[in-house]
Amino acid sequence: MEKNTPWVLRLAALWVLYGLWASNAGWLLSALGALHRVGYLVAAVPLLVAVAWFWRSTGPSGAIRPGFRRLLRLPGFLPWLTVTTLVFVGGCLFPPTNYDALIYRTARVCFWLQNQGWYWLDDSEFRLNIAGTGFEWMSAPWILFMGSERWTFLLNFLPFLLIPGLFFLGSRALGVQRRTALWWMWMAPMPYGFVLQAASVGNDMVGGVYFVASLAFAAQADRGRPVLWLGFSALAAVLMTGLKVTMLPLGLPLLWVWIVQIRKHLPVAPTIRLAGLVTLPAVLASFLPIAILCHRHTGHWTGNPDNVHGIEIEDPGAATAANGMDLGASFLTLPAFPGAERVNSRVHTALLGYDWYAGVCEEYPKWAFAPAVELPSEESAGIGIGMGSLLLLWPLLTSGRKLRGGRLVAMCFAGALGIATLAFLAKAGGAAATRLMLPWVPGLVIVAISLRGPVGKLPRPVWAWIPAATVIVPLCLNPNRPLASTMLPVATGILPESVVGRVEEVYRVYGGRYDLIAPLAEGIPNGAAVGFAGDGTPIVPLFRPIGRLDVRELSPGNVAEIDWIVGTPAEIRRRLGISETGALPDDFEVRARSEFTSMVRRGPEDWMLLRRIPSAPRD
Structure with missing residues (x-):
């Protein structure tokens, strides 16, 4: 019988x-055309029943719940608490402006809610259709009932709070010494990418939490109720794979842990019963539904037939070299480096003199x-020098003996994780390996500290501040949530004028992303059909509040149904098949024009609001 569930x-x-x-309700309500408030309220009944049953059946808990004074004595707790407080303040003060979310992740949810069900979008932004749907389905009820995505950052922040405890339980199951696990549990949430996404709407950090949660659940099977906890594991x-298909390789090390636990705790009959309980809901929560829909609409389960979108690399050697170099560099990423562009240019130019590097660049053009x-930034950050240096120096900072065997589970887990890492590095082609590999970080940390073996002397408490101190800098300067923006007047007299000017421009652009094109839509009457024609520009502002406008991606097939168009002249022409020098549609008139900047490197773009001339015929 299980005792004291943590x-x-x-x-x-x-x-x-x-x-x-959320995933099951999203797909089922979409199939019924009932992705609306009433549908979600009805669908919430089984969730409430399941929550009530689980909470009561797991009973009172007292494990892993030390008093606050005891927490203060743990070397990493205060650094973690400091960073967590800043993360929460940033999320409360600033709306989420994650570029990918505004372009396609949150945008697709808005389209589905407007349509009262999932549908394949006819748009040049392919990620609207082929990306994993797990985080989107989690955010859909929040966006629907709140009218915007303003507070969806809590879907990242709340699981961020669970990382220390889950890491402790997961690492202990793989043989990490208790004292070492207590030390590292507060370091585990400190990679740049985790902290920067914790008050955002990115989904990479969430994948890492699912991974370490799966380990912790599997470990709990040793204490009782193996069917329940292995089912949760x-x-x-499965939910991790539903976020991103790139997380599929992480199933390999978890599979090894499940095999060990099933052999220890479950005979054949309970194993079959476990599989029967989780199969159907697991399928709907996994990557399989979107894979099936991608195959239906594109002919390939990834939605990328013949690598038409250029997100896969045909040469595994080139991909491994490029992604591996990025991953290695992320261990030493400084909190801030104003001269980075110049340094990168020189390094790239110098390396081009080597045939192997030139070959990698040719095979991996992005x-x-x-x-x-x-x-x-949250769109690209990985491990960072704080966590990276601590991992690299761990053998020097501690005293103990090296692992000499006796931990088959840990050794096999390390081997499986290594294979999963190589599989990812050899295939990923989106030039974002450091961010996409964030879910690997908890496992990599566990492997690094478990292979060290028993530790006799831990580092001094000051070392626990290193990851926090380094991540606080980008956290406060982060243009998505610039906590330090009030310090700009002080910086004006210290930093060069060019640096201050660039910082001000970046803050202005990021700060305006949330409502970027909303001013153009203010004069559009409620319920009007609006065609959007923007290239890589956030569409989400047009939807707020959800249901006010009927927003569509502009195309020749729906232009006759549209009364208003919001877009750039070039993109309007491209989407309607008009030549670059051709006139805009003569059945629309220009009602307003403005300049918006969605990315600093692209500069300001000309935008216009067109209204259909009332007397113009509809083709």
């Missing part, structure tokens, strides 16, 4: 139940080695 596991299980429910892993980063 609080962190109970809370993580509630989070997994919500993620499972499998569901957490990539160029950029070891220096001006300022880590």
Whole structure:
């Protein structure tokens, strides 16, 4: 019989139940054309029943719940608390402006809610259709009932709070010494990418939490109720694949852990019963539904037939070299480096003299080695020098003996994780390996510290501040949530004018992303059909509040149904098949024009609002 279920596991299980429910409800309500408030309220009944049953059946818990004074004595708690507080303040003060979310992740949810169900979007932004749907289905009820995505950052922040406890339980299951696990549990949430996404709407950090939660659930099977906890472990892993198909390789190390636990705790009959309980809801929460729909609409389960979007690399050697260099450089990424662009240019030019590097660049055209980063951002950040240096120096900072065997589970887990890492590096072609590999970080940390063996002397408490101190800099300067923006007047007298000017421009652009094109839509009457024609520009502002406008991607097939158009002249012409020098549609008139900047490197773009002339016939 299970004793004292840790609080962190109970809370993580509630989070997994919500993620499972959100994906299942999203797909089922879409099939019924009922993706609306009433549909979600009806669908919430089984969720509430499941939550009530689980919370009552797991009983009172007292494990992993030390008093606050005891927490203060743990070397990493105060650094973690400091960073977590800043993360929460940033999320409350600034709306989420994650570029990918505004372009396609949140945008697709808005389209689905407007249509009252999922549908394949006819648009040049292919990620609207082929990307994983897990995080989107989790955010859909929030966006629907709140009218915007303003507070969806809590879907990242709440699981961020669970990382320390889950990491402790997962690492202990793989043989990490208790004292070492207590030290590292507060370091585990400190990679740049985790902290910067914790108050955002990115989904890479969430994948890392699912991974470590799966480990922790599997470990709990040793304490009782193996069917329940191995079921939750499998569901957490399935939800991870539903976020991004790139997380599929992480199933390999988890599979090894499940095999060990099933052999220890479950005979054949309970194993079959477990599979029967989780199969159907797991399928709907995994990557399979979107893979099937991609195959239906494109002919390939990835939605990328013949690599038409250029997101895969045909040469695994070139991909491994490029992605591996990026991953290695992320261990040493500085908190800020104003001269990064100049350094990267020189490094790239110097390396081009080597045939192997030139060959890698030829095979991987989207990539160029950029070891220096001006300022880590949530769209690209990886591990960072704080966590990276701590991992690299761990053997020197501790005293103990090396692992000499006796930990078959840990060794095999390390081998499986290594294979999964190589599989990812050899295939990924989006030039974002450091961010996409964030879900690997908890596993990599566990392997690094477990292979060290028993530790006799831990580092001094000051070392626990290193990851926090380094990540606080990009956290406060982060243009998505610039906590330090009030310090710009002080910086004016210290930093060069060119640097201050660039910072001000970046802050202005990022700060305006959330409502970028909303001013053009203010004069459009409620319920009007609006065609959007923007290239890589956030469409989400047109939807707020959800239901006010009927927003569509402009195309020749729907232009006759549209009364208003918001877009750039070039993109309007492209989408309607008009030549670059051709006139805009003569059945529309210009009602307003403005300049908007969605990315600093692209500069300002001309935007216009067109209205259909009332007397113009509809073709």
